[in-house]
Amino acid sequence: MISDRLDKLVDEMVTTGVRFEDAVHEFEKRFIAKVLGSCDGSLTRTADALGIHRNTLTRKMAGYKLKKRS
Secondary structure, eight states, X not given: OHHHHHHHHHHHHHHHTOOHHHHHHHHHHHHHHHHHHHTTTOHHHHHHHHTSOHXXXXXXXXXXXXXXXX
Protein backbone atom coordinates (compact mmCIF):
# COMPACT_ATOMS: atom_id res chain seq x y z
CA MET A 1 0.00 0.00 0.00
CA ILE A 2 2.72 2.51 0.90
CA SER A 3 4.54 1.48 -2.27
CA ASP A 4 1.49 2.38 -4.38
CA ARG A 5 1.09 5.74 -2.63
CA LEU A 6 4.77 6.49 -3.07
CA ASP A 7 4.62 5.54 -6.77
CA LYS A 8 1.75 7.98 -7.30
CA LEU A 9 3.58 10.75 -5.47
CA VAL A 10 6.78 10.18 -7.46
CA ASP A 11 4.81 10.13 -10.73
CA GLU A 12 3.17 13.44 -9.80
CA MET A 13 6.49 14.99 -8.84
CA VAL A 14 8.17 13.89 -12.07
CA THR A 15 5.22 15.12 -14.14
CA THR A 16 5.26 18.54 -12.48
CA GLY A 17 9.03 18.90 -12.75
CA VAL A 18 10.04 18.70 -9.10
CA ARG A 19 13.82 18.44 -8.89
CA PHE A 20 15.33 15.43 -7.13
CA GLU A 21 17.27 17.60 -4.67
CA ASP A 22 14.11 19.51 -3.70
CA ALA A 23 12.15 16.29 -3.23
CA VAL A 24 14.83 14.74 -1.01
CA HIS A 25 15.19 17.95 1.00
CA GLU A 26 11.45 18.26 1.66
CA PHE A 27 11.02 14.57 2.48
CA GLU A 28 13.93 14.54 4.93
CA LYS A 29 12.79 17.75 6.63
CA ARG A 30 9.24 16.50 7.13
CA PHE A 31 10.36 13.02 8.19
CA ILE A 32 12.70 14.44 10.84
CA ALA A 33 10.04 16.85 12.08
CA LYS A 34 7.46 14.06 12.38
CA VAL A 35 9.80 11.72 14.27
CA LEU A 36 10.98 14.60 16.49
CA GLY A 37 7.36 15.31 17.40
CA SER A 38 6.62 11.66 18.12
CA CYS A 39 9.66 11.58 20.43
CA ASP A 40 8.42 14.65 22.34
CA GLY A 41 11.42 16.69 21.19
CA SER A 42 14.04 14.31 22.59
CA LEU A 43 17.05 14.54 20.29
CA THR A 44 18.55 11.31 21.59
CA ARG A 45 15.35 9.31 21.03
CA THR A 46 14.78 10.97 17.64
CA ALA A 47 18.31 10.19 16.47
CA ASP A 48 17.91 6.59 17.65
CA ALA A 49 14.57 6.24 15.85
CA LEU A 50 16.08 7.65 12.65
CA GLY A 51 19.20 5.52 12.96
CA ILE A 52 21.55 8.50 12.81
CA HIS A 53 24.02 10.07 15.24
CA ARG A 54 22.68 12.81 17.49
CA ASN A 55 25.23 15.27 16.07
CA THR A 56 24.02 14.51 12.56
CA LEU A 57 20.44 15.14 13.67
CA THR A 58 21.41 18.46 15.25
CA ARG A 59 23.21 19.53 12.06
CA LYS A 60 20.27 18.55 9.86
CA MET A 61 17.82 20.34 12.15
CA ALA A 62 19.91 23.51 11.95
CA GLY A 63 20.05 23.22 8.16
CA TYR A 64 16.29 22.79 7.94
CA LYS A 65 15.66 25.39 10.67
CA LEU A 66 13.78 22.84 12.78
CA LYS A 67 13.46 23.49 16.48
CA LYS A 68 12.84 20.94 19.18
CA ARG A 69 9.77 21.43 21.29
CA SER A 70 10.32 22.89 24.74
